[in-house]
Amino acid sequence: xxxxxxxxxxxxxxxxxxxxxxxxxxxxxxxxxxxxxxxxxxxxxxxxxxxxxxxxxxxxxxxxxxxxxxxxxxxxxxxxxxxxxxxxxxxxxxxxxxxxxxxxxxxxxxxxxxxxxxxxxxxxxxxxxxxxxxxxxxxxxxxxxxxxxxxxxxxxxxxxxxxxxxxxxxxxxxxxxxxxxxxxxxxxxxxxxxxxxxxxxxxxxxxxxxxxxxxxxxxxxxxxxxxxxxxxxxxxxxxxxxxxxxxxxxxxxxxxxxxxxxxxxxxxxxxxxxxxxxxxxxxxxxxxxxxxxxxxxxxxxxxxxxxxxxxxxxxxxxxxxxxxxxxxxxxxxxxxxxxxxxxxxxxxxxxxxxxxxxxxxxxxxxxxxxxxxxxxxxxxxxxxxxxxxxxxxxxxxxxxxxxxxxxxxxxxxxxxxxxxxxxxxxxxxxxxxxxxxxxxxxxxxxxxxxxxxxxxxxxxxxxxxxxxxxxxxxxxxxxxxxxxxxxxxxxxxxxxxxxxxxxxxxxxxxxxxxxxxxxxxxxxxxxxxxxxxxxxxxxxxxxxxxxxxxxxxxxxxxxxxxxxxxxxxxxxxxxxxxxxxxxxxxxxxxxxxxxxxx
Numbered sequence: 089x090x091x092x093x094x095x096x097x098x099x100x101x102x103x104x105x106x107x108x109x110x111x112x113x114x115x116x117x118x119x120x121x122x123x124x125x126x127x128x129x130x131x132x133x134x135x136x137x138x139x140x141x142x143x144x145x146x147x148x149x150x151x152x153x154x155x156x157x158x159x160x161x162x163x164x165x166x167x168x169x170x171x172x173x174x175x176x177x178x179x180x181x182x183x184x185x186x187x188x189x190x191x192x193x194x195x196x197x198x199x200x201x202x203x204x205x206x207x208x209x210x211x212x213x214x215x216x217x218x219x220x221x222x223x224x225x226x227x228x229x230x231x232x233x234x235x236x237x238x239x240x241x242x243x244x245x246x247x248x249x250x251x252x253x254x255x256x257x258x259x260x261x262x263x264x265x266x267x268x269x270x271x272x273x274x275x276x277x278x279x280x281x282x283x284x285x286x287x288x289x290x291x292x293x294x295x296x297x298x299x300x301x302x303x304x305x306x307x308x309x310x311x312x313x314x315x316x317x318x319x320x321x322x323x324x325x326x327x328x329x330x331x332x333x334x335x336x337x338x339x340x341x342x343x344x345x346x347x348x349x350x351x352x353x354x355x356x357x358x359x360x361x362x363x364x365x366x367x368x369x370x371x372x373x374x375x376x377x378x379x380x381x382x383x384x385x386x387x388x389x390x391x392x393x394x395x396x397x398x399x400x401x402x403x404x405x406x407x408x409x410x411x412x413x414x415x416x417x418x419x420x421x422x423x424x425x426x427x428x429x430x431x432x433x434x435x436x437x438x439x440x441x442x443x444x445x446x447x448x449x450x451x452x453x454x455x456x457x458x459x460x461x462x463x464x465x466x467x468x469x470x471x472x473x474x475x476x477x478x479x480x481x482x483x484x485x486x487x488x489x490x491x492x493x494x495x496x497x498x499x500x501x502x503x504x505x506x507x508x509x510x511x512x513x514x515x516x517x518x519x520x521x522x523x524x525x526x527x528x529x530x531x532x533x534x535x536x537x538x539x540x541x542x543x544x545x546x547x548x549x550x551x552x553x554x555x556x557x558x559x560x561x562x563x564x565x566x567x568x569x570x571x572x573x574x575x576x577x578x579x580x581x582x583x584x585x586x587x588x589x590x591x592x593x594x595x596x597x598x599x600x601x602x603x604x605x606x607x608x609x610x611x612x613x614x615x616x617x618x619x620x621x622x623x624x625x626x627x628x629x630x631x632x633x634x635x636x637x638x639x640x641x642x643x644x645x646x647x648x649x650x651x652x653x654x655x656x657x658x659x660x661x662x663x664x665x666x667x668x669x670x671x672x673x674x675x676x677x678x679x680x681x682x683x684x685x686x
Contacts, residue, residue: 314503
């Protein structure tokens with residue numbers, strides 16, 4: 089055992105040669121134990137080892153760099169979080185097939201054309217309440233942990249959606265629908281928890297599961313709401329004698345959704361593991377330990393030996409015998425010393441002030457949201473408003489009577505169209521979009537996607553005119569013909585929606601650095617929630633107004649769809665401001681982007 093002072097010069101390439109020579113000696117000695125090898129084999133292996141040594145340089149890493157394998161996903165925790173995410177689209181879409189008929193049953197107005205206004209208020213109340221309380225629930229999860237907030241949100245879903253199924257007045261429906269949004273702040277908390285149970289190797293895959301759950305929820309929700317509403321009439325052989333379901337015809341689908349949330353609560357209560365311990369004794373002990381210590385000392389390196397009051401680290405070599413003797417003449421003349429400098433040194437503080445100010449200024453510049461990021465967020469807000477506006481208008485359009493401007497669908501038929509479009513969204517999300525994203529520049533064709541909405545929207549009131557024309561001509565199977573005409577337009581529209589939403593999220597992520605990406609996504613989500621609170625109300629208002637104003641084109645049943653077309657036109661123009669290089673992530677993020685597109 090010997091100590092080497094900091095003035096000793098150590099050549100790492102010499103150390104590498106010694107290591108390689110020792111490995112040759114050890115391999116030779118091990119071979120002698122099992123018997124001698126042929127001379128030609130020994131010479132060949134020795135030459136190979138010598139070639140390795142000759143190719144070694146100072147830049148050769150001592151430990152080979154290997155690509156980190158993907159960390160296995162925590163399946164049990166991921167399943168519970170998937171249940172949490174699945175509850176929100178179910179609770180949102182479950183009322184779409186029957187909200188028109190629910191408001192009609194409230195007997196608020198004798199004019200069915202006015203129903204859309206009140207239906208829009210009910211749909212908007214959920215998003216408004218969620219917008220107001222989502223930040224609060226996020227703060228509570230930071231203070232008390234993720235697990236209790238998620239469980240409370242699931243139990244809040246049970247209460248809110250069940251009470252909504254007992255609605256017999258508009259006021260009660262709005263209050264209970266708002267309670268669903270107030271008691272449920274789980275999406276943001278679930279995303280935080282997902283980030284805490286994953287790392288950079290598997291985070292992209294985990295978040296893709298979230299997208300799948302949302303799409304799957306948009307399929308289940310309308311199916312539950314459409315096929316289980318008013319069971320006394322739809323299933324008279326089973327529920328025909330149940331007075332309760334005649335008084336509360338929409339309780340069964342809401343209770344079914346509540347049962348789903350209750351199952352998630354039960355599974356989470358016994359299996360969900362906390363990932364954030366803000367008030368744990370362990371964290372308090374760690375905090376006390378570090379708060380009681382002296383200020384940290386800075387570690388610095390200098391090419392020459394400083395002669396000051398700085399303390400020099402003494403390098404100890406505890407394994408000299410295994411490395412042999414270092415030939416001092418073969419070492420480089422470059423000197424490197426590691427020093428510890430006290431942070432309370434006034435001279436050093438003065439010398440470092442300018443550098444610290446520059447670093448702080450650079451950090452402040454990084455935390456500012458760029459103009460490109462603001463453009464991407466605005467585009468996402470226009471898209472969110474436009475999408476929720478269409479959902480409300482299409483729902484009212486589908487169930488409105490034929491001669492009033494709609495298609496006259498029942499709740500079950502409306503649910504069937506929404507469920508079919510849910511499957512189209514899943515197929516487009518996982519098959520078509522990744523295939524296109526690998527072959528074209530998304531940002532270049534993004535405005536074209538926006539402009540493609542316009543002819544699709546104008547086709548819906550035209551389909552109503554065709555329905556009336558074919559019905560007046562007494563053509564057989566007119567409803568089947570309308571279905572074959574309607575579904576292709578719906579398919580194209582929902583594909584455009586998938587393309588727009590996925591591209592919009594990629595643009596936002598690629599426009600910001602990792603330092604502020606969380607803040608940027610938070611702003612985008614809050615902004616989208618805000619516009620979703622006014623979208624359904626405006627959609628219901630414009631639809632009802634177009635049916636009751638007794639005006640001709642363009643203020644008749646075309647008007648709401650013309651408004652949608654104008655929004656699409658504005659979105660298309662605004663999307664031309666998005667730079668084309670936002671289609672791909674920065675070099676450091678390409679790996680994650682590639683995983684999302686696979």
